[in-house]
Amino acid sequence: MTTIDDFLVLVRHEIGLPVGPEHADVPLDQVPGWDSMHLLALLTALERQTGRSISLPDVLEAESLHEIHELAVQS
Amino acid sequence: MSVYLHSAGTVLPGPPIDIASLAEKFDLPSVWGQWVESFIDNPYRHYSVDLDSGKLRFSLADLATTAGERALAAAGAAPADVDLLVMGTSSPDMLMPATVNVVADRLGIDDVATYQLQSGCTGAVQALDVARRLLGSGEHRTALVIGADSCAKHLDLSVDVRSLPPDQQVNGVLFGDGAGAAVLGVERGAHGVELLRTRVRCVGRGREPGQTLNWFGGADRHADRPAAVEDYKAVQDAVPPLAVQTLDEMLDALNWDRGEVDYVLPPQLSGRMTDEIHARLDVPDAQEVSCVRETGNTGNALPFFQLERLLPRMIAGDRAVGVAIESSKWIKAGYALEKVDA
Structure with missing residues (x-):
């Protein structure tokens, strides 16, 4: 998973939210169906897929899916 | 009596x-x-x-x-x-x-x-x-x-x-x-703490259960039904206002103001939810008696852990109100205690 499109596919498959490119930069509370429980599913999927730890405090600062993606590929 | x-x-x-x-x-x-x-x-x-x-x-x-x-x-x-x-x-x-x-x-x-x-x-x-x-x-x-x-x-x-x-x-x-x-x-006992009031109301009419526990018998033990399901969003949304309603109803029935409550025993879903509910109960002068961070959510046992912590702290004249909310078919419950004697 390297691109934002790959990441959005992961979001669709792992947590079942119908997100597309138009949701990458909107505030998380405007992503359809988004809540903290989805964050748990997404973070565990990311850590499993990338094999790298992701810092939750950093993720909690993220304001969009795009920013979470950046943290995932940086970590 | x-x-x-x-x-x-x-x-x-x-x-x-x-x-x-x-x-x-x-x-x-x-x-x-x-x-x-x-x-x-x-x-x-x-x-x-x-x-x-x-x-x-x-x-x-x-x-x-x-x-x-x-x-x-x-x-x-x-x-x-x-x-x-x-x-x-x-x-x-x-x-x-x-x-x-x-x-x-x-x-x-x-x-x-x-x-x-x-x-x-x-x-x-x-x-x-x-x-x-x-x-x-x-x-x-x-x-x-x-x-x-x-x-x-x-x-x-x-x-x-x-x-x-x-x-x-x-x-x-x-x-x-x-x-x-x-x-x-019915005797006063060593603590002299009176259980003044208990109130239980099922308010699940027309509402889907927030929590479901199944049981299985010989004929359906292999049925493809989950043993436990929780609608966490419904729980998160409904429990805090039900808790506030319950406290209000208890205080009305007792003719107590919020400022007259010395101890509050809020619902113990989780540490975080309990903090949120306690804040919404808005009894800043009352001491909170909670246990869920030490015990986990022990369901039917929780208020007894709270009462065990409360009893030695009460002095004559102290008043306490407890609230519990059940999210299966939505039940709100409250209880009130007063230490009437040393």
């Missing part, structure tokens, strides 16, 4: 299990533990099942019996003094015999009225309500009231937790096992 709370006694099985131990046991990533700490904040729970061997060490009857013994000892009462036994649980060992009657036998209590309520997070208050009213009738003098729950039937140590939906993962970290009990009586 006035009814008094003489004592509370509790038990938690086995050692406290922290989040890191759960993550290690179920091979979960470090970020899972961080999320649970941030969004649930139940640092510990206790299990009747040994996590290493998978063996069941304590039945529900074992836990309830120990809690009952401790409550009786704390009250200075003997089993022969008990003429009413009421128990609430969502997780009986068997459907028959009812666990309350097994506990009566274990405690050496015989030839008394016994009742078991099939109940969730308001079960302790429902049991206190039944006991208070029956004691108030004048037909009984001393009641042992028990609340107990065990996750043992749901704790599948072979499951791949990472493959479960997040709401089921969270259910697993919310709950733990435990039992609590209280002795009530």
Whole structure:
């Protein structure tokens, strides 16, 4: 998973939210169906897929899916 | 006739299990533990099942019996003094015999009225309500009231937790096992704490359950139905306002102002939810009595852990109000205590 499109596919498959490119930069509370429980599913999927730890405090600062993606590929 | 709370006694099985131990046991990533700490904040729970061997060490009857013994000892009462036994649980060992009657036998209590309520997070208050009213009738003098729950039937140590939906993962970290009990009586007792009021209202008309626990028999044991389901969004949205309503109704009925409450015992869903609910109850002058961060969510047992913490702190004139909310078919429950004598 390297691109934002790959990441959005992961979001669709792992947590079942119908997100597309138009949701990458909107505030998380405007992503359809988004809540903290989805964050748990997404973070565990990311850590499993990338094999790298992701810092939750950093993720909690993220304001969009795009920013979470950046943290995932940086970590 | 006035009814008094003489004592509370509790038990938690086995050692406290922290989040890191759960993550290690179920091979979960470090970020899972961080999320649970941030969004649930139940640092510990206790299990009747040994996590290493998978063996069941304590039945529900074992836990309830120990809690009952401790409550009786704390009250200075003997089993022969008990003429009413009421128990609430969502997780009986068997459907028959009812666990309350097994506990009566274990405690050496015989030839008394016994009742078991099939109940969730308001079960302790429902049991206190039944006991208070029956004691108030004048037909009984001393009641042992028990609340107990065990996750043992749901704790599948072979499951791949990472493959479960997040709401089921969270259910697993919310709950733990435990039992609590209280002795009530029509005599004033050493504490002089009167159980002034209990109130239970089912408000589930037209509402889907927020929590479902199935049971299975010989014909449907292989049915493709989940054993436990929680609609966490419904719980998150509905419980805080129901808790506020319950406190308001209790205070109205007692003719107490918020400023006259010395202790508040809020619902104990999780550390984080309890903080949120406590803030919304808006009783800043009252001391909060909570336990969920130490005990985990022990369902029917929770208010007894709170009462055990409350009793030694009360001084003459102190007033306390407790609230519990059940999110299965939506029940709101409250209770009020006052220390009337030194």
